[in-house]
Every structure is written in structure tokens, then in C-alpha cells.
Amino acid sequence: MSDTNQLEPLVRRWGKRCALSDTDREAVLGLPVTRKSFSKDAYMVREGQRTTECTVLVRGFAYRQKLLSDGDRQIISFHIPSEFVDLQNGVLETADHNVQSLNHCEVAAVPRSALMDLADAYPAIRLAMWIDTLIDSSVFREWVVNVGRRDSRARIAHLLCELALRLERTGAGRDGIFNFPLTQEQLADATGLTAVHTNRTLQSLRRDNLIQLSNGTLRVLDWKGLCEVGDFDELYLHQQI
Amino acid sequence: MDQSPLEMFLADLRSHSPLSNDDRNAILALPMRLRQLDAGSYIIREGDVPTHCCILVTGFAYRQKFTGEGSRQILSVCIPGDAIDFQNMFLDISDHAVQLLTRSVIADIPREALQDLVLARPAIGVAVIHSTLIEASILREWVVNVGRRDARARIAHILCEFAVRLEARSLASKQGFELPMTQEQLADATGLTPVHVNRVLKGLQADGLISRQRRNIQFTDWRALQDTADFNRRYLHLPGEDELAVAAM
Numbered sequence: 001m002s003d004t005n006q007l008e009p010l011v012r013r014w015g016k017r018c019a020l021s022d023t024d025r026e027a028v029l030g031l032p033v034t035r036k037s038f039s040k041d042a043y044m045v046r047e048g049q050r051t052t053e054c055t056v057l058v059r060g061f062a063y064r065q066k067l068l069s070d071g072d073r074q075i076i077s078f079h080i081p082s083e084f085v086d087l088q089n090g091v092l093e094t095a096d097h098n099v100q101s102l103n104h105c106e107v108a109a110v111p112r113s114a115l116m117d118l119a120d121a122y123p124a125i126r127l128a129m130w131i132d133t134l135i136d137s138s139v140f141r142e143w144v145v146n147v148g149r150r151d152s153r154a155r156i157a158h159l160l161c162e163l164a165l166r167l168e169r170t171g172a173g174r175d176g177i178f179n180f181p182l183t184q185e186q187l188a189d190a191t192g193l194t195a196v197h198t199n200r201t202l203q204s205l206r207r208d209n210l211i212q213l214s215n216g217t218l219r220v221l222d223w224k225g226l227c228e229v230g231d232f233d234e235l236y237l238h239q240q241i
Numbered sequence: 242m243d244q245s246p247l248e249m250f251l252a253d254l255r256s257h258s259p260l261s262n263d264d265r266n267a268i269l270a271l272p273m274r275l276r277q278l279d280a281g282s283y284i285i286r287e288g289d290v291p292t293h294c295c296i297l298v299t300g301f302a303y304r305q306k307f308t309g310e311g312s313r314q315i316l317s318v319c320i321p322g323d324a325i326d327f328q329n330m331f332l333d334i335s336d337h338a339v340q341l342l343t344r345s346v347i348a349d350i351p352r353e354a355l356q357d358l359v360l361a362r363p364a365i366g367v368a369v370i371h372s373t374l375i376e377a378s379i380l381r382e383w384v385v386n387v388g389r390r391d392a393r394a395r396i397a398h399i400l401c402e403f404a405v406r407l408e409a410r411s412l413a414s415k416q417g418f419e420l421p422m423t424q425e426q427l428a429d430a431t432g433l434t435p436v437h438v439n440r441v442l443k444g445l446q447a448d449g450l451i452s453r454q455r456r457n458i459q460f461t462d463w464r465a466l467q468d469t470a471d472f473n474r475r476y477l478h479l480p481g482e483d484e485l486a487v488a489a490m
Contacts, residue, residue, distance in 0.1 A: 064381070066381065066382075068389055068390065068471055069471050070471075072389045073389070074385040076381045076384050088374045088378070091370055091371050091374055092371070092375075092478055093478075094478070096378045096381070096382075096475055096476045096478065097378075097381055116367070119363070119367065121363075123363075123366075126360065126366050126367075127331060130370055131331050133370060133377065134328060134330070134331060134373065135332070136377055137328060137377040138332070138336045138337075140377060140380035140384060141316045141336065142306070142336075143384045144380060144383045145306045145308060145314040147387045147388040147432065148314040148431070149429075150308055154308075191388070192387065192389055231309040231310070235288070235334060235336055238332050
């Protein structure tokens with residue numbers, strides 16, 4: 001039973017958006033899963049790998065990234081518990097990017113074929129998976145805008161708003177205080193900035209009493225102010241919960 | 242184009258996903274309406290509630306978003322045969338706008354008819370998800386392009402991508418193509434200024450990687466252009482190539 005329980009948060013999240021019947025829920029909870037744990041910075045998926053499974057994050061944070069041929073890294077998204085980190089690999093044959101753990105992670109790996117059989121047999125689950133992939137795309141679009149057309153202060157503020165809101169929605173933070181294990185280097189790689197520039201930008205957000213960031217904790221002191229600086233409008237998250 | 246819009250849609254799905262005769266007939270029976278629209282027309286605006294999903298039959302379109310200060314970022318370019326806003330199929334508010342780059346013909350399919358079809362027929366559902374996932378992969382590559390590549394590589398990358406996508410639909414060859422974008426639009430797609438784009442295009446030309454006559458771009462050194470762009474076509478998940486990539490490992 002402990003294995004199937006790992007998918008409970010996923011079922012709960014899907015159930016908030018799609019009408020899942022008891023049969024749908026049982027089908028998801030009945031998926032064969034392999035529990036895995038990853039230490040900080042481990043690779044969960046590597047670019048170029050043949051895809052065999054999809055991974056639900058149970059505990060910890062993960063991120064998608066791509067490496068350039070000169071070794072530069074661009075982080076493409078962050079993931080929090082109850083989310084798939086690589087749902088596209090249920091359909092696409094080859095992984096087109098890497099997935100890494102941000103801190104210690106516990107995951108439930110589901111064989112690709114079992115997941116696709118489930119999608120085949122249960123329309124409501126197919127819909128839930130579909131909405132996940134569409135929201136992923138919407139977040140990618142917003143990230144293109146963020147790195148393409150916002151200045152450094154807005155980029156960092158936007159990313160902090162996104163993460164704070166998503167964490168709050170899953171109950172992982174409250175009263176504006178969040179467990180925030182990202183390093184400045186990772187913030188830089190997610191926003192297309194240098195680490196030095198990121199540091200300076202964080203200091204300016206701090207000076208303006210918008211945030212406090214220390215010892216892996218983010219405090220949002222002025223949510224409205226931070227949203228304004230970040231040009232943040234949550235429409236693109238499509239009420240992801 | 243001899244194919245009907247629904248045949249184009251079907252051909253795209255079948256390039257990566259097997260479909261039965263029943264599935265094929267169900268797609269070809271979808272209700273549809275053709276419209277011809279001028280360059281600059283909006284297919285959908287950010288914040289709109291989508292009622293139709295459409296297929297680009299001829300011409301080019303692009304997805305875009307505006308920042309609060311009014312700068313524009315182009316997010317992707319749609320080519321003939323692309324499903325334009327299947328992104329909105331199960332999301333109730335459009336999070337971005339789609340605008341036509343050129344005079345185009347589009348085929349509107351009522352959103353509900355498409356929703357019913359993909360939920361009733363699993364194989365079609367998975368095939369449409371597959372196309373949507375490839376779009377997502379292209380978006381990820383664009384995050385990388387504007388986030389971590391220099392101006393020269395960004396422009397070279399967008400040219401390579403466009404060429405390979407057009408070639409896969411037999412709409413261009415690697416010798417060259419007609420670029421349907423202005424330098425201002427290229428700038429908005431790469432997070433640069435138009436002046437910078439102009440300089441980069443001149444540089445690529447001076448180095449013998451491309452030659453240009455108005456908007457016609459010829460690839461005089463395709464390999465060097467790909468190197469400059471740091472271009473690896475894996476993210477396009479072109480038919481047959483995922484298997485090749487795996488076999489080469």
C-alpha cells in the first residue's frame with residue numbers, strides 16, 4: 001500500500017481540476033511504481049536517453065535544463081511535489097533535455113507503457129495528463145517572454161512570484177514564507193543572467209523591502225510590490241494546483 | 242496545396258502516430274470552415290475564451306505575448322499544416338495571442354467537436370498530444386535560445402529551425418527559403434533589437450554562411466550555420482529521427 005500512496009498527491013491535484021470517478025482514482029493508484037531517491041544535483045533524466053518511464057515528484061524539488069555545447073546551462077522549469085517532471089516522455093521516444101534534483105528528492109517512477117495504457121483506457125485521466133502538458137507549455141511560453149523581453153530585476157522578481165505562488169497553492173508555504181533551496185547560480189541559469197548580476201538584483205529587491213532570502217528560506221515581504229516589479233500575471237499558470 | 246486542410250492535419254498526426262481507418266475517417270469528418278485573412282489579423286488574443294481550434298492551411302503565423310511595458314516577445318512561428326491553437330483545446334482562457342505573418346488561409350474547427358473526438362478516440366487523443374508535446378519541446382529550445390545564446394547564435398538558430406521544419410513538410414529545401422519575417426519580427430523572436438539583428442545578418446553574410454536577397458535566404462554553408470547556431474535537431478522530434486537517435490547511442 002505504501003507504494004500506491006505515493007501517487008495520492010497526484011490524484012488529489014488532478015481531482016481538483018478534472019472530475020475523476022472512483023474507478024479513475026483507483027486506476028491511477030494501482031499503477032506499478034518504483035520508488036527512487038536522488039541526492040542533490042543528481043540526474044533523473046538525461047538528454048538523448050531513450051524514454052522508458054515517467055517520474056512523479058513525491059518530495060523535494062527538481063528542474064529541467066539543457067546544456068549548450070560550450071557548457072552553459074539554461075534551466076527551463078522547476079518542479080514541486082505532485083508534479084510529473086517528464087510527462088512528455090510517456091509519448092516522445094527520446095528525452096530532449098535533462099532533469100536534475102535540486103535537493104534530496106523522492107520520486108515514483110511509472111513505466112511509460114503502463115501510463116499510456118491508463119491514458120488509453122480512461123478518458124478523464126487522459127484529459128488530466130493533457131491539461132498538465134498544456135500548462136507546462138504555457139509556463140514555457142512565459143519563460144521565453146521572461147528571458148527575452150524583461151530586464152534583470154523583472155526576470156528575477158517574476159521567477160520568485162511564480163515559485164511562491166505554486167508553492168503556496170500546494171500548501172508548501174504560508175504567510176509568505178517558503179522553503180527555497182535554489183542557489184543564486186540556479187536562479188541565474190533560469191533567468192539567462194550571470195551569477196554576479198543575479199546577486200546584485202536580489203540585493204536590490206531586498207533593499208526595496210520586497211523579499212528576504214537567506215538560509216534556504218524565501219520571505220515575500222510585499223507580494224503586490226514584487227508582482228509589479230516582476231510584471232507578474234498568474235493567468236499563464238491556469239490555476240494550476 | 243492539393244490536400245484538404247483535414248488531410249493536412251491527418252498527415253501531420255500520422256507522421257508520428259499510427260491511426261486506424263476509423264480514426265482517419267473520424268478526423269476527415271470533422272466540421273470545418275475555411276477563412277482567408279490578411280497579414281496582421283489576429284486568430285486569437287490573450288485573454289480570449291477560445292471557441293475554435295484552427296489549422297493553418299497556407300501562410301505563416303506567430304504566437305506572441307506582450308510584457309506590461311508593451312514590448313513584444315514572439316514565442317513560435319507556425320507553418321502551413323500546423324494546428325494553431327490546439328494549445329487552447331482544454332484551457333479556458335488563451336494565455337497568448339496568435340497573429341498572421343502573411344495573408345493566410347485557416348480552417349476553423351469548433352473546439353467542442355475536437356474535444357469530443359480526442360476524448361472518444363484514444364489513438365487520436367495520443368496523436369494530438371504528441372503534436373502538442375513537440376510544440377512544447379520547441380518552446381523549451383526557445384527558452385535556451387534567448388536565455389543563453391549570443392545574438393549571432395540566436396539568429397542562426399532560428400534560421401536553421403525554420404529551414405528544417407519547412408523541409409520536413411516539403412515546403413523548402415536546405416538551399417534556402419523565403420523568410421516571412423521582418424527584421425523587427427526576428428528581433429522580437431530572439432530578444433534583440435532590430436539594429437542588432439541587422440548587424441548579425443550582415444555578419445552571417447560576410448562570413449559566407451548565408452546569402453540574402455530581400456527576404457530570400459540562401460544557405461551557402463549549412464554546416465557552418467548549424468555550428469554557429471549550436472543547432473541539434475533532436476528537439477524537433479522529426480518523424481523517424483527519434484529511432485535513429487536511439488540507434489546511434
